[in-house]
Amino acid sequence: MGINLKEMFYFNDPLIIGSQIAIVLTTIGIVAGITYLKKWKWLWTEWLTTVDHKKIGVMYIISGVLMFFRGGMDGLLMKAQTARPEMGFLDAQHYNEIFTTHGVIMILFMAMPMLIGLMNVAVPLQIGARDVAFPQLNALSFWLFFAGAMLFNISFVVGGSPDAGWTYYFPLAGKEFTPGIGNNYYAVALQIAGIGTLMTGINFIVTILKMRTKGMTLMRMPMFTWTTFVTCVIIVAAFPILTVALAMATFDRLYGTHFFTVSSGGMDMLWANLFWLWGHPEVYIVALPAFGIFSEVIATFSRKTLYGYKSMVYSIVGIAVLSMVVWVHHFYTMGAGPAVNSIFSITTMMIAVPTGVKMFNWLFTMRKGRIKMTSAMLWALAFVPCFLIGGVTGVMLAMGAADFQYHNTLFLVAHFHYVLIPGVVFAVFAGLYYWWPKMFGHMLNERLGKWHFWLFVIGFNLTFFPMFFLGLKGAIRRSYTFSAASGFSELFLLSAVGALILAAGFAVFCYNIYWSVRYADRNISSDPWDARTLEWATASPVQYYNFAYLPEVKTLDAFWYMKKNNIGIKLDENQIEEIHMPSNSGLPFVMCAVFGIVGFFLVFEWHLAAAIASIGIFAGLIARSFDYDHGYHIHKEEILATERAWRQAEGEVNTRVG
C-alpha cells in the first residue's frame, strides 16, 4: 500500500487548494484560540466527555449548523453554475461531486443532527426525566455521527469526493465505473454515522417508554415526544437496512464481490430497492420530528391545546406504518410492471390522508386562538402553505403513470425541496427560536429573526418554485449545464437570484446567533413564552439534574395545567432527595477517533492498517464491558441552593413575551 501524497491531496485545483488552506487555517486558529484561552481542560470535562443530554443536544445542533454551511455552500455553487446557460464555473466532475455531497450532507449531516439535537434537548425534559435511558450510549451516538460527518467532509480535500449522487445508484457507484476511492467515503462514512443513529433510536424508545414521570401516560405526552418516539421506531426499522446495503456496497467496492455489479450475476436494481427501503422512511424520519416541533409551537403561540390530539397521534403512527410500504415510488420507471406500480401508487397516495389530518388539526388549533407572531410561530405559519405545495406535488409524483414524465426532472427537485425545507429547515428554525432560551438562558433577537424569516422564505420560494416549470419544460436534475436554445435561461436565473436571498437569510440567522450570544438580555423568565409543556417548568438554562424532584402530571399540557391551577409550581423542599447522576466518560470520544481512523484507512483501502486500528474498537468495547462506574450523587444542600437561587432570580425577571 504505497502512499502517494500527490494523489491523496491533488494539488492542481484552485477550489480544492482553497478549501485545504481554509481548513488548515481554521484548525490552527481553533487550536491556538483554545490554547490561548486555556480552555482545553474545560473543553474536555464540560463537552467532549459529557453525557448530559442537553449538552449533547447542543453539540448536535452546532454540528448541524456547520453542516448547513457546507451543504448550503454546495447549493450556492450549483446555483451559480446553472445561473446562465453553458457556464464554465464548475465542470461536470465538480458539479457531480457537489450535488452528491450536498444531498448527503443536507439530509444525513444537517437535518438528522439538528432534529436529534432538539430531541436531546427537549424530550427528557418534556417527559420529566433526569436524562435519557443510556446517557453514555447517547454520547457514543453523537460521537459516531460526528466521526462519520467529519470523514465524509474531508473527502473534498483528501483523496476525492464521492460523485454518484446521494442515491449512489449502482453500477455507477461500483468499482467498474468509478474506480477512484471517492465513492468509498460514502459507504464508510454513512455506515459509521448510521450506527450512531440506530443507537439513538433505541435509546429514545426506551427513554420514552420507561422514563416518563409519574402520571404521564402515553396519551398525555407532548406531541414532540410522540413524534420523537414514532421517529425512533422508524429509525430502528429502517437503519439496519441501510447498514446491510452499505455493507454490500463496501464489499463490492473494497473486496470485489458481486452484489450490484454488472458482471458475475450482480443486480443493480437490488441497490435501488434496498436504498429506498431505507431512503423513503428516512424522509419521514426527518419530517415527523419537525411536525412535532410545529405542534408545540402552534399550540403555545395560539394559547390553545392541540386540536384533535388523539387523531394527531394516530396519524403519525399511520404515517410511520405507511412509510415502510411505499419505497417503490422512487423507481416506478424501473419496469417492474403495472401491478407493482399500481400497488405502490395507492399506498403512496394514502399518506396524504394522515398528513392532511395533521394539517387540518393545526389549522383548527389556531382557530379561536390568539396567534402571537413570534419568530418561531412565523416559521410554523410559513410551513403550512409551503409544505402544502410540496405535499400536493408529491401526490402528483405518486401517480405512477404521471411520474414517467416527472421522474428525474427538476419538478422532482422542486418537490423535495418544498417538503424538506418547510418540513425540516423551517421546523429547525422554529425549534431553535423556541427552545433557545431553554438551552442558553437568553433569547434570539426577534427583530433579526423576522429579517431572517422573510429573506429566507421569499428566497426559498423564488429558488424552488421556478423549478416546477423547468421540470415540465424538460429540464433534468444533476445536469451541470444546459444550452441557451433550451429556453430554460430565465427561470434558472430567477432561481439563482432566489438562492442568494435565501443565503442572505441564513447569514442573518448566523448574525442573530452572534448578536444574541453577545448582547441579549440574560434576565429572562424560565418560561418566556407562557408555554404548556414540562420543559418550561424548570430553570433556563436547565440545571444539569433537570428537575429538583420529578413533577407529577395530571393532564395533557402538564405545565399549563400546573400554572392555571397553581399546583406544583412552588418548590416543595421536603420532596428533595439526593439525585443520582451518571459520570462523564471519555470513551465515546476515543471511540469516535478510533472509528474515524479505521474509516479513513478503509476508504483508502489500506486493509491491514484498518484491521490493526479496529483492534481499538474491540478494546473500547471490552473497556466498556468492565466499566462498573455507578455515577455519583448530588447532595440535598447543593440542590436546594441551586433551586433557591434561580427561583429567587425569577421574581426579578423583566423579559417575558407574554
Added chain:
Amino acid sequence: MKKWLISLLAMSSALLSGCQTNMVVFEPQGPVARSIMELINWSLLWMLLVVVVVLTLFGYIVWKYREKKENMNYEPPEEHGSTTLEIIWTAIPILIVTALTVPTVKTLYALENVPAGYESKKPITIHVTSADWKWIFSYPEQGIETVNYVNIPEDTPIDFKLTSAGTMQSFWIPALGGQKYAMNKMETQLYLVADNPGSYFGRNTNFNGKGYAEMEFEVQVKTEKDFDEWVSEAKSSAPKLTEQQYEELLKPTHLGRLTYSNTHLAWVDHSKPDSKSYTNPELYRGHGYPGKIFEEEDNYRSPDAQKDAVQNLENKDAHRGDTHGH
C-alpha cells in the same frame, strides 16, 4: 401565499386551455404522452382544489385570530377536537385519493400495451442500447443500427426494447411519452407512437457519470414513405459495424451520429442475463486517489485499452472534466 395561488392558477389555466406554454409535457406529440398529460391535468384540478381550500382556511384563520392590541385580554377556549370534523377531513382526502387512483391504475396498465387505436398496425421493434454516453438504436427487422438518433415512421407503434451496456440510464422522449430505465442484463419495454413528422428531443435522465449532461439523441419522425426510403438508403450506403468497432464504440466517449447497415445484436444482446460484460474501469480513472480495480474474466480488454487508460490519466490534468470534446 397569494403569490403562489396566483401563479398556480395562471399555470393551470394555461395548461388546461392547452395554449402555448413551452412545457413539453403539456404539448404531447403522440397518444402515449397525451394520455399521461390527461392524467396530469386531472390531478392538477384536484390539487388546485386542495390548495385553494387549505389556503383559504389558513388565510382566514390566521387573519381573524392574530393577536391584536384589542384582543390581548381574550383568553382562547379549551377545546379538544371534533369527531365530525375529523371524519370530514379524513373522508374527503380519501375520496380525492380514490379519484386519482382509478385513472392512475388504468393508465399504468394501458401504457404497457400498444396505444388504443393503433392495435391493428404491426409495431416496429427497435432495440435501444445505452452506453456511456451515447444511445445505440438497432432495427432488427430492417437490419440497421444508428447512434444518437432514431428515425421512426409516423402513426406507427414503436416497440422500444431497452437495455444498457453498462450503467443505468433512463430513456425519455418527453414529447412522445414517459421514461423507462435501461439496465444491463435486463430488458425493459416501452411503446411510443408519434402523431406527426418532426424532430423531437430525447435524452437520458438517470445520472451516469461525467458525460451525463450531454447524453442526448434526436427522434426524427418521418412519413412512412420517407421512412422506407431512409431504410433502403441506409441499407445500401451505410457501412457495416464490426465487432471490433463496436467495442470501440462502447468506450466512455461522446460521439456524433452514426449509421450502420447491420446490428450488433448479431454478437451480443446486452439484455441477456449471461451476455458478455464490457467493462473497463481503467477508462474511468479520474482525479484523486486511485483505488484497487478487480479483474473480471469477461471484462472488455482490447489490446490498446491499457494504453488508452494511461493516456487518459496523463491528460486528465490538462482538461479535467471535459473529456467530452464537442
Added chain:
Amino acid sequence: MEKKANGFPMGHVYGLVLSLLLTFLAAGVVLKTALSFPAVMAIIGTLAILQAALQLFMFMHVTEGEDGKTNLINIVYGVVCAVIIVAGSVWVLTSGHAH
C-alpha cells in the same frame, strides 16, 4: 417468570426435544418426500416459524417481566417488517420486464 424451582427445568428439555424434532422433520420432508418445490417450501417454512416461536416463548420468555407486552409488540413489528422487506423485495425485483 420461572419459580425458583429446584429440579431440572423440564420446560427447557421439552423445548430442546421439540426443536430437534422440528429440525429433523424439515430435513425429512426435504430428503424423503417428492413434493413440489412450493409445497416443500411452504412446509419447511412453517416448521421454521414454529421453531422460532418455540425459541422465543420457551427459551427467551418474551412476555416475561414488566415490559412483556412491549417486547411482544416489538418482535411482532420486527417480523412484519421482515416480511415486507423479504417478500416485497423479491416481488418487486422479479416482476415485470426486469428479468
Added chain:
Amino acid sequence: MSAKVNTSLPLEYQTEQNRLNILGFWIFLGAEIVLFSTLFSGYGVLGERYAGGPVLKDIMVFKDVMIQTLLLLVSSFTCGIAIFEMRRNNLKGLLAWLVITFILGAGFLYMEINEFMHYVHAGATMQTSAAFSSFFLLLGTHGLHVTMGIGWGTMIIIQLLKKGLIPETARKTFIIGLYWHFLDVVWIFIYTYVYLKAMVS
C-alpha cells in the same frame, strides 16, 4: 438510574437500570431482525445467480450442516439452563453451563470455518458470483455474531468470577442469553431458506 432495588424480582430485573437495559436489548433484537431479513432479501434475490460458477447444492455437505444445526440447537438449550441456574442463584452451575454453551458455539464456528474453506477450495468465494457473495455475507454475518457472542460471553464469565452474582452481572448474563437464543433463531432460517431450499431445487 436510581439504585433502588426490588428484591422480589430475579436479580437481573432488580434495578431500574437493569430493566432499561433489558428492554433496550429487546429493541436492539428488533433491529437485528430487520438486519437479517435484509440479508435474506439479498440472498432471496441473488441466491440463484451463480454466473456459471459452482452451485451450492453441488458443493455443500448436508451432514455437516446438520451437525452445525445440532450444535447450535443444543447450545441454545444449555444457555437456557445456565440462566435457569442463575435464577437459582447457583453461580457454579451458571458458569459450568455457560462454558458448555460457548464450547458448543466454538464447535459450531469450527465447523462453519471448515465449511467455508471447503467451498473456497471448490472455487466458490465471495467474488465468484452474486449468489456466493450474498451467501457468504448472510452466513458470515451470522458467524461473526457467534464469534462476538463467544468473545462477549468470555468477558462476562470473567466478570462473574470476579464479582459474583450481583444485579449487574446477572443482567449481562441474561442479555447474552437472549442474544444467544436469537442467533439460534436466525440459524433456523438459514438452515431452512438456504440449505434445505438448495436441496429442494
